[in-house]
Amino acid sequence: MPPNHLLLTESMASPLGERHRISRRNSLTNVSQIELDSVKLGVEGWASLSAGVGSQRNLQEYFQESTAADEDSHLVEFSDALQTVAKALRQVAESKARTVDEAAEWKRKYELEVVRCQQLKQLIAEKASVEENQDEKSKSVVDEQNDSESSGGGHSPPSFGNGVCCSKEGICNQQVIREQGFANSSPESKDYSDRKLSSAKASFHLAWGCNGRSGRRHKHDVVSFESGNITTAVRSNKQITLQWDSPPKSVFILTKPNSVSVAKMCGEMVRWLKDVKNVRVFVEKNVKKELVEDDSYYNFLLACERDEELALLHTKIDLVITLGGDGTVLWAANMFKGPVPPLVSFSMGSLGFMTPFQSDRYQECLDIVMKGPVFITLRHRLHCRIIRSKDKGETDLEEEDHLVLNEVSIDRGMSSYLTNLECYCDNLFVTCVQGDGLILSTPSGSTAYSLAAGGSMVHPQVPGILFTPICPHSLSFRPLILPEHVTLRVQIPINSRGQAWASFDGKDRRQLSAGDALIVHMSAWPVPAACDDESTHDFLRSVREGLHWNLRKSQSFDGPREQ
Ligand SMILES: NC(=O)c1ccc[n+]([C@@H]2O[C@H](COP(=O)([O-])OP(=O)(O)OC[C@H]3O[C@@H](n4cnc5c(N)ncnc54)[C@H](O)[C@@H]3O)[C@@H](O)[C@H]2O)c1
Numbered sequence: 001m002p003p004n005h006l007l008l009t010e011s012m013a014s015p016l017g018e019r020h021r022i023s024r025r026n027s028l029t030n031v032s033q034i035e036l037d038s039v040k041l042g043v044e045g046w047a048s049l050s051a052g053v054g055s056q057r058n059l060q061e062y063f064q065e066s067t068a069a070d071e072d073s074h075l076v077e078f079s080d081a082l083q084t085v086a087k088a089l090r091q092v093a094e095s096k097a098r099t100v101d102e103a104a105e106w107k108r109k110y111e112l113e114v115v116r117c118q119q120l121k122q123l124i125a126e127k128a129s130v131e132e133n134q135d136e137k138s139k140s141v142v143d144e145q146n147d148s149e150s151s152g153g154g155h156s157p158p159s160f161g162n163g164v165c166c167s168k169e170g171i172c173n174q175q176v177i178r179e180q181g182f183a184n185s186s187p188e189s190k191d192y193s194d195r196k197l198s199s200a201k202a203s204f205h206l207a208w209g210c211n212g213r214s215g216r217r218h219k220h221d222v223v224s225f226e227s228g229n230i231t232t233a234v235r236s237n238k239q240i241t242l243q244w245d246s247p248p249k250s251v252f253i254l255t256k257p258n259s260v261s262v263a264k265m266c267g268e269m270v271r272w273l274k275d276v277k278n279v280r281v282f283v284e285k286n287v288k289k290e291l292v293e294d295d296s297y298y299n300f301l302l303a304c305e306r307d308e309e310l311a312l313l314h315t316k317i318d319l320v321i322t323l324g325g326d327g328t329v330l331w332a333a334n335m336f337k338g339p340v341p342p343l344v345s346f347s348m349g350s351l352g353f354m355t356p357f358q359s360d361r362y363q364e365c366l367d368i369v370m371k372g373p374v375f376i377t378l379r380h381r382l383h384c385r386i387i388r389s390k391d392k393g394e395t396d397l398e399e400e401d402h403l404v405l406n407e408v409s410i411d412r413g414m415s416s417y418l419t420n421l422e423c424y425c426d427n428l429f430v431t432c433v434q435g436d437g438l439i440l441s442t443p444s445g446s447t448a449y450s451l452a453a454g455g456s457m458v459h460p461q462v463p464g465i466l467f468t469p470i471c472p473h474s475l476s477f478r479p480l481i482l483p484e485h486v487t488l489r490v491q492i493p494i495n496s497r498g499q500a501w502a503s504f505d506g507k508d509r510r511q512l513s514a515g516d517a518l519i520v521h522m523s524a525w526p527v528p529a530a531c532d533d534e535s536t537h538d539f540l541r542s543v544r545e546g547l548h549w550n551l552r553k554s555q556s557f558d559g560p561r562e563q
C-alpha cells in the first residue's frame with residue numbers, strides 16, 4: 001500500500017460525490033454505474049502513481065480537471081434542454097397570439113358583413129318604398145286626373161321627395177339617413193322630428209380627376225359610398241372633388257373649449273349660418289348652454305343630449321365645422337365612430353396643420369364649400385382593438401375598439417424598464433421593440449408625434465401605416481412605412497418586465513399587461529376634410545409655414561472677384 005493511500009481515497013471521495021449527485025439529478029446512472037466509475041478512477045489514479053509520475057500536487061490537478069470537464073458537459077446538456085423548453089414555450093405563445101389575431105380578424109369581417117347586410121336590406125326596403133310611392137303617385141295622378149276630369153279642375157298632389165334621388169342615382173348618401181321604423185311615426189312624436197331632420201340631409205357625390213379642378217382630363221365618378229357614407233372601399237390617390245347634389249342643410253360646429261375668441265367666433269358664425277344660409281345648426285351641449293346663457297336668441301340651436309343621438313349624428317349632419325387647432329379636428333373625428341360627414345376646419349390654434357381655413361374669412365370659405373365643388377383630402381384613420389388576456393384564460397378575453405386620425409402610441413409609461421413589444425405584420429414576426437415605445441401612425445399623423453420620433457412626413461393621401469419606434473435602444477432601428485392593407489399586432493410578451501401604455505391620438509390612455517395585444521388596421525371610415533386650395537398645396541403649405549421645413553438663408557453670390 002503506498003504511503004499516500006489515505007490521501008488518495010479522501011481526494012477521490014469529493015469528486016465522485018459531486019458526480020454522483022449530478023448523475024442522480026439527471027437520473028442517468030444507478031449505483032452500480034457509480035461503483036464502476038469509482039473503481040475506474042481509483043485504478044487510473046493508482047496507475048499514474050505507480051508510474052512514478054504522482055505527487056500530491058499531480059493528483060489534485062488530475063481530479064480538479066476531470067471534475068470541471070464533467071460539470072461542463074452536464075451544464076451544456078442542461079442549457080440545451082432549457083433552450084428547447086424556451087423554444088417550445090415561444091412557439092405556443094406565438095400560435096396562441098396568432099389564433100387570437102385570426103379570431104379578431106374574423107370578428108371584424110363578420111361585423112363588416114353584418115353592416116353590409118343591413119345596408120342591403122335598407123336598400124331593398126328603400127327601393128320597395130320608392131316603387132310604392134311611385135305607384136301611389138301615379139295612382140293619385142290618375143285619380144286626380146279622373147277627379148279633375150270629373151270635376152273639371154283641381155290641383156297637383158303634394159310632392160314628397162322621398163327616395164326620388166336614390167331611385168334615380170342608385171346609391172347615394174340619402175339612403176343611410178332613413179331609419180327603419182319611422183313609417184308609423186306620428187307628426188308629434190320625437191321619431192317624426194328626427195325623421196324630419198334626417199330626411200333633410202343633403203346629398204352629394206365624389207369624383208376624382210387627374211388634373212384637378214382646372215384639368216381637361218375626364219373626371220370619373222368614384223362610387224365610394226356604401227349607402228351614402230364615405231368609405232375607403234375605393235381609395236384613390238388622385239385629387240378628390242366633392243360635389244353637392246343638394247345644398248347642405250345641417251351643420252355641426254365643434255369648438256375648442258376655454259377660449260374667448262373661439263366662443264365669440266362661434267356665436268357669430270351660428271347667426272350667419274342661421275340668418276343667411278338658413279341651415280340647422282348643431283353644437284355641443286355645453287356650448288349651447290353657454291351661448292343661451294349669454295343671449296336667449298340662441299335657443300334654436302340643436303344639441304345632442306343622449307349618447308344614442310351622438311351615435312346617429314352622421315345621419316343628421318351635412319357638414320362639420322371646427323374652430324380651434326389640430327386637437328379640435330382630432331376631437332371632431334373622435335365623435336364619429338363610423339362614417340364622417342365632410343369637415344371644414346378653421347384655424348384658431350397655434351400650429352393648425354390640419355386646419356387650412358382662415359377664421360376671419362369664414363363667410364367666403366363656407367360659401368365656397370357649401371356651394372361646391374370642393375376638393376377634399378380623405379384622411380385615413382386606424383382602427384385599433386385591444387385584446388385583453390386576463391390570467392391567460394382562453395375564454396376570458398375583453399376587447400376594446402378605438403379609431404384614430406393621428407396615431408396610436410405604445411409607451412413604457414411610468415415604468416423605468418425598456419418596452420418589450422413583439423410586433424407582427426399579417427402574423428409575420430417583424431421585430432421586438434426595445435426602447436421607449438412604438439408609434440403606429442396614419443399619414444395625417446406623420447407630422448405629429450411620429451415626426452418628433454424621427455418618422456417621415458407623408459402626404460395624407462399616400463396610403464400606408466407608419467411604424468415608428470420611440471427612442472429605440474439599437475442603432476439600426478429605422479422607421480418603416482407599411483402598405484395600408486396590412487394588419488399589425490403588438491403583443492406584450494408573457495415574460496415582459498414592465499407594463500405598456502397605449503394612447504389614442506394622445507388621449508384615452510390604456511394600460512397593457514403581459515399577454516395583452518393591440519391589433520391595428522386601416523379603418524373603412526376616413527375623415528373627408530375640405531381643402532382650402534388643393535390637397536397637395538395645403539399639405540406643402542402646412543409643412544413649410546407650420547413647421548418651417550428646410551428654412552435656411554440662401555447663400556449669397558456677389559460674383560467672382562475681378563482680376
Ligand atoms: N413629442 C411630440 O411631438 C408629441 C407628444 C405627444 C403627443 N403628440 C401629438 O399630439 C397629438 C394630440 O394633439 P392635441 O392637440 O390633442 O394635444 P396638444 O394640445 O398637446 O397638442 C399637440 C401639438 O401637436 C400638433 N398636432 C396634432 N396633430 C397634428 C398633425 N396631424 N400634424 C401636425 N401637428 C399636429 C398640434 O397642433 C399641437 O401643437 C397626438 O395625436 C400626438 O400626435 C406629440
Ligand SMILES: Nc1ncnc2c1ncn2[C@@H]1O[C@H](COP(=O)(O)OP(=O)(O)OP(=O)(O)O)[C@@H](O)[C@H]1O
Pocket residue numbers: 254255256257284324325326327328329330331348349350351352353
Ligand atoms: N370640443 C372639444 N371638447 C373638449 N376638448 C376639446 C374640444 N376641442 C378640442 N379639445 C381639446 O382641447 C385641447 C386644445 O385644442 P386645440 O389643439 O384645438 O387647440 P390649441 O392647442 O390652441 O391648438 P394647436 O393644437 O394648434 O396648438 C386639445 O387637447 C383638444 O383635445
